Structures are given as structure tokens and as C-alpha cells.
Amino acid sequence: MSNLISIFIGLALINNFVVARFLGLCPFFGVSKKLENALMMGIAVTIVMVLASIVTWFLLYGILKPYDIEYMNNTLYILVIAALVQIVEMWIKRTNVPVYNAFGIYLPLITTNCAVLGITFINATEAYDLIESVVAASGGGVGFTLVLAMMSGIRERIELADVPRCFRGMPVAFLVAMILGLLFFGFKGMV
């Protein structure tokens, strides 16, 4: 149990996906202008990350390892993620139209989100078992959502601030990301 907690906190806070591992930076800078959108994107990424971890775990230990074709992992994982995103999109479209209207535009973007492909490789290199993989994926997703939500809150305030001309837009967003990185660096040594 303590092992699972340390994996969760490790991926959510200490080695945060965005500010420490630089995974999923595109949505971090792209979708973080409004709090609501940031939360939606975070939840969608978390769901896909957990599902992708489960499916790729079964593929890795059920097909790739027994047949000794682990070099195919990259191609297989990206196809699995693309298919999974498509299935989740269709399923939400069928069952819940308001949710689809809220999530719809973010789902296709997730296919090429490095956070999702990243968690499958992290699971494989750390040799996590199925439960550990799921915990790691949800930890990573929670950390991603947390940072995205914090960033969007800060950016809403920056819109009102008098930022020097040359720093407006992306440079100040990078500076905020740096301060968030410093903040999360404070969690080092927790586990």
C-alpha cells in the first residue's frame, strides 16, 4: 500500500508530468487560458492515460514479451492510443451529448499528447504491475490536471496585469511555468 502511495505522489507531485518531465506541454500552453477548459482537458487526459496503461500492460505482458517482439512497442502503443481515443470519443458521443460537446474538441488532440505515450513507456521501464500502472497513470493525470488548473488560474490574472511588452504572451507563460516548477521542486524528498 505504501508503495502505491509513493508511486502516486511521485508522479503527481515530485516528478510532475508537466513541470519536471516536460510531458504534455502543448495543452499546458495551449488550453490553459480558461479554468473550465483546463479542467476538462485534464480529466480527459487522465481517463485516456488510465485506459492506455491498462491496455498496453496487457499487450506488453500478453503479446510483446512472450513472442519476444518488444521492439514493436512504439508502433503498437501509438496505434492503441489512437484507437482508444477514437473509441472514448464515440462512446461519449453516444451516451452523453453535453459532455461530448464539452470534451469533443480536446479528445483528438490527446492522441499526440506526449503525456499519454509517456506514461506507457514509464510503466514499461519501471516494470510496474497492473495495479501499479493504474496508480501511476492516475497520479500522472492528477498532477497534469493540477498544474493545468493552476496555470489557467494564474493566466487569468496575468491578462489583467501590466506585463512588459516583450514578455507578453508566451514568455510570461514560460516564466510562470518556471515558478510552478520551483514550487513542485519543493516536494523533492517527500518520498
Add this chain to the structure above:
Amino acid sequence: MSAGPGPAHEHVSDAGGKCAGCGVGARKEGSDICHTCFTDAQAREVASRGRAKGDGLVGALKKGITATNPVFILFLGLCPTLAVSTSIDNAVGMSAAVMSVLIGSNIIIASVRKWVPDIVRIPIFIVIIATFVTIIDLSMQAFVPPLSRALGIYVPLITVNCIILGRAEAYASKNSVKGSLYDAIGIGFGFLAAILLVSTIRQTLGTGMIEVFGARIAEVPGLVDYPMAIFILPMGAFLVISLLLATFRYLGVMKCE
């Protein structure tokens, strides 16, 4: 065939809500031409800009490093730029890997572009890219194991690097093999220039010395004994990119917002 303006566009004055370009389409908001004419004009302008600078390799290189620099102008491929720019060795290794994948995938995608149905083009592009990434990943593991270990998961993650899919979608799927090759080389060198700049600053300030592949080139007196370690840490990458962008804007290389 001459590169004329496509269908015969005649100017229709006082066309009311109709487009001034073709007289058929509805006007675009805040403009006097319709959406189709607008995108046509944009495409022509972009094409002529490319021609003015020269279509050859030199033109592609110039464009890749300055006007369409993937990192500083397009904000593509930020993950590897930030993650592996801790040392010059890693930066060079990463850009070599990215460039190889980019050249390979651009050539293949440009050669099969006529047989790829529009609806399934993205999955096909991704599989082609993933294949090249696997080739590069295995080659690096075999020939340069220390570099492969240092780059870690960022090598397989080249698959989802926006630079490569972006160029496949924006250039290679519409242009000739030769042009796509030049485009790949230009963008590849643009990426190399950007990541080299970031990594040189980070390594110099973070360790106090410039060391390339085990050979120490220069030392900064004072910094060697007390390096500013924050530049080697993840947040140093954000800081360096932010200050570089602001500097480029201040110097007028890029426009302020």
C-alpha cells in the same frame, strides 16, 4: 501551365454581400472577399514568399532556422527542447535523432502522398513516423548506448513530437519528394540551432564550463566552483526559453504581441 490565380476571378463592384473576388461566395467577416478566395490568396502569398527566398536547399535552411523556426516561432517540439537541453551532447544527439526521423518520414510520406486517402492520412503518417522512430531508437541503443540512456524515454517520444507530424501534414503531404527533403533538412537544422542555443546557455551557467563529448572547451572562472545549478534543473529550461524569447522580441527579431 502558368501559376495563374486559378479560376477566372473577376472583380464585381457593388456586389452587396457577395465576394469581391469571385462574386459568388458570401463575404468573410471583416473582409470584402469570400473564405475560398481568402485562403487562395493566402496560399499564393505563402508560396510566393517561399519562391522569393529561393526554393533550393539554402532557402529551406534559411527559412527553417529563422522564419519558421520550429521552436521559437512555431512552438513545436517543446518537450525535447526543454527536457534534453541540459548538456550540449544530449542536444546534438536529440537533434540528430529528430532530423533523421524527419527526413525519413518526410521522404516516405511525400512519395506515397497520392495513394493515401484523406480520411486515414493521420494514422498512416503516425505509423510511418513510429517506424522510423523505432529504427532510430534501436540504432542508438546499439551504436551509442550512453547517449540512448541519457535521452531515455524522449527518444521513443519523438513519435508524438509535433514538429514531425506538423511537417508531414503541412508540407510533405502536399509537395514533391525533393521539396520535402529540403524542408526536412531546413526544419531539422532550425531545431538543432534552437536546442543548441538553449543547451549551451544552460550548460555554461549550470556547470560553469563548456564540455562537448568529453572535451572541455572553455571554463568560466568563478562559475566552475559555484555553478548556478538551477539552470540544469527543469525550471532552468523554462527560464532560459522565456528570457530568450523576450530578448528576441526586444532586439526586433520577433514581433511583440
